[in-house]
Amino acid sequence: MRVRRWIVLSLVLAAAPGWGAANVHDYRVTVAPDLSHLTVRAQLASPVSRLRSRDREAQRHTRNVIDCGEGTQRLAVSGRTLRSRDATCIEYEYDLTAERPRSRRRSYLLQFPDNRLVSPASWLWLPRLDADTEIRVRFDLPDGVNVSVPWLPIDDEGENAYRFGASPASSEAIAVFGDFSYREIAVPGATLRVTLLGADDASHSGDLISWLRAAAGNVTQVYGRFPNPSPQVIVVPISSWGNSAVPFGRVIRDGGEAVQFFVDPSRSLADYLGDWTATHEFSHLLLPYVEGRQKWISEGFASYYQNVLMARSGAYRETKAWQKLHEGFERARTEPLSAPNDARSRMMVYWSGAAIALLADVALRLEAPAQSLDGLLDRLQACCLPSERAWGGEELFTKLDQLGKTEVMSGLYGRYANRAGLPDLTALYDQLGIDVRGGRVVLNDAAEHAALRRAIMAPKYSPTASRAR
Numbered sequence: 471m472r473v474r475r476w477i478v479l480s481l482v483l484a485a486a487p488g489w490g491a492a493n494v495h496d497y498r499v500t501v502a503p504d505l506s507h508l509t510v511r512a513q514l515a516s517p518v519s520r521l522r523s524r525d526r527e528a529q530r531h532t533r534n535v536i537d538c539g540e541g542t543q544r545l546a547v548s549g550r551t552l553r554s555r556d557a558t559c560i561e562y563e564y565d566l567t568a569e570r571p572r573s574r575r576r577s578y579l580l581q582f583p584d585n586r587l588v589s590p591a592s593w594l595w596l597p598r599l600d601a602d603t604e605i606r607v608r609f610d611l612p613d614g615v616n617v618s619v620p621w622l623p624i625d626d627e628g629e630n631a632y633r634f635g636a637s638p639a640s641s642e643a644i645a646v647f648g649d650f651s652y653r654e655i656a657v658p659g660a661t662l663r664v665t666l667l668g669a670d671d672a673s674h675s676g677d678l679i680s681w682l683r684a685a686a687g688n689v690t691q692v693y694g695r696f697p698n699p700s701p702q703v704i705v706v707p708i709s710s711w712g713n714s715a716v717p718f719g720r721v722i723r724d725g726g727e728a729v730q731f732f733v734d735p736s737r738s739l740a741d742y743l744g745d746w747t748a749t750h751e752f753s754h755l756l757l758p759y760v761e762g763r764q765k766w767i768s769e770g771f772a773s774y775y776q777n778v779l780m781a782r783s784g785a786y787r788e789t790k791a792w793q794k795l796h797e798g799f800e801r802a803r804t805e806p807l808s809a810p811n812d813a814r815s816r817m818m819v820y821w822s823g824a825a826i827a828l829l830a831d832v833a834l835r836l837e838a839p840a841q842s843l844d845g846l847l848d849r850l851q852a853c854c855l856p857s858e859r860a861w862g863g864e865e866l867f868t869k870l871d872q873l874g875k876t877e878v879m880s881g882l883y884g885r886y887a888n889r890a891g892l893p894d895l896t897a898l899y900d901q902l903g904i905d906v907r908g909g910r911v912v913l914n915d916a917a918e919h920a921a922l923r924r925a926i927m928a929p930k931y932s933p934t935a936s937r938a939r
């Protein structure tokens with residue numbers, strides 16, 4: 471079992487600038503050639519009395535703050551507030567050399583001397599945002615320096631221009647400046663913007679790209695396209711953690727959606743392709759950010775889909791996918807009794823949610839031949855993703871029901887979300903033909919709904935690989 475302790479994310483709601491907003495604040499960020507600092511010039515749509523940073527430490531690294539509309543009048547920074555005295559042009563420098571990770575778990579940020587990794591939550595001083603306001607950020611980069619941010623690129627404004635989107639700010643995004651390897655991976659519905667840190671070896675970089683392409687391709691097996699059109703993906707080599715090719719990953723929703731992976735660079739391509747972590751993390755993008763107390767929904771759906779999609783792609787045989795789901799359910803069953811909405815144990819959070827996803831998928835498929843969990847998520851993406859806000863669990867299930875003209879999801883939420891213990895799957899196993907002998911799953915194709923069971927795990931779109939093992 472892999473440790474994913476970073477996934478517990480706190481929630482800070484950001485206000486929402488709208489698309490086609492009336493007020494556009496233009497930020498121009500010039501990166502020093504030696505990566506020592508950023509010079510940020512904010513041209514504001516209207517006079518602003520103060521800017522704010524989300525980082526309490528930001529003032530220590532912010533210097534030479536001036537009102538650039540009125541010559542060079544100095545402005546004061548105190549705590550997380552920059553008093554801008556109704557200025558419409560504000561310029562400041564942000565020192566990148568003094569940046570230090572605020573906790574030990576960020577110490578990996580220090581290991582790339584040719585790069586600076588620093589959260590926009592620290593260096594981006596922002597005015598209050600409302601529905602009529604948006605922020606555009608353009609980077610001026612010296613030769614040999616790239617930038618990676620999770621924000622959506624603005625295609626019609628040339629290179630390195632982005633729209634800073636509203637988001638749940640589930641954690642702090644990372645911006646990378648420096649001499650890193652940048653690649654774009656096209657999959658149906660999306661172009662992944664991939665930053666490979668410390669990947670100097672071309673063949674290793676090629677392996678990482680092949681692995682990410684396959685994992686993103688797995689997620690397109692849900693409804694034929696990737697759920698986010700342009701996510702930021704950051705791959706960080708790390709050798710001293712875990713015992714697998716991808717010891718952990720996480721999704722960050724802060725100004726845009728980002729997925730970070732920590733990989734063991736000594737592993738082979740086969741090891742990466744057999745690892746479920748990337749399929750799990752990308753599967754999180756099938757749902758919006760769900761409020762912290764109901765992590766069982768996001769973790770449960772991702773845990774269900776990681777196995778379903780590894781089977782659909784051919785990385786797992788059908789039996790292996792059911793075996794792994796079964797083992798997850800058994801691990802949760804031995805935990806102290808708690809309801810999904812109150813679950814404290816990791817096993818309960820992940821696998822009670824996966825059990826409810828499985829129950830939902832089967833109930834939907836039995837309700838109508840064209841219905842499935844895939845189908846509901848397809849409609850959810852079309853209407854609502856990527857989402858700029860956090861959702862409640864009950865709200866999400868109700869929305870899925872509306873989209874599918876069904877009551878299956880709310881029914882399951884009402885029955886299980888606040889009931890202690892893992893849902894009983896005995897009848898479902900019988901119907902699907904999932905027999906368990908001595909802890910091993912044996913599939914019974916004579917069962918009443920064996921065809922439905924096979925359909926869940928079968929490829930839907932021309933498979934990108936056939937790597938059964």
Ligand SMILES: [Zn+2]
Nearest residue numbers: 477750769772
């Ligand atoms: Zn997860």
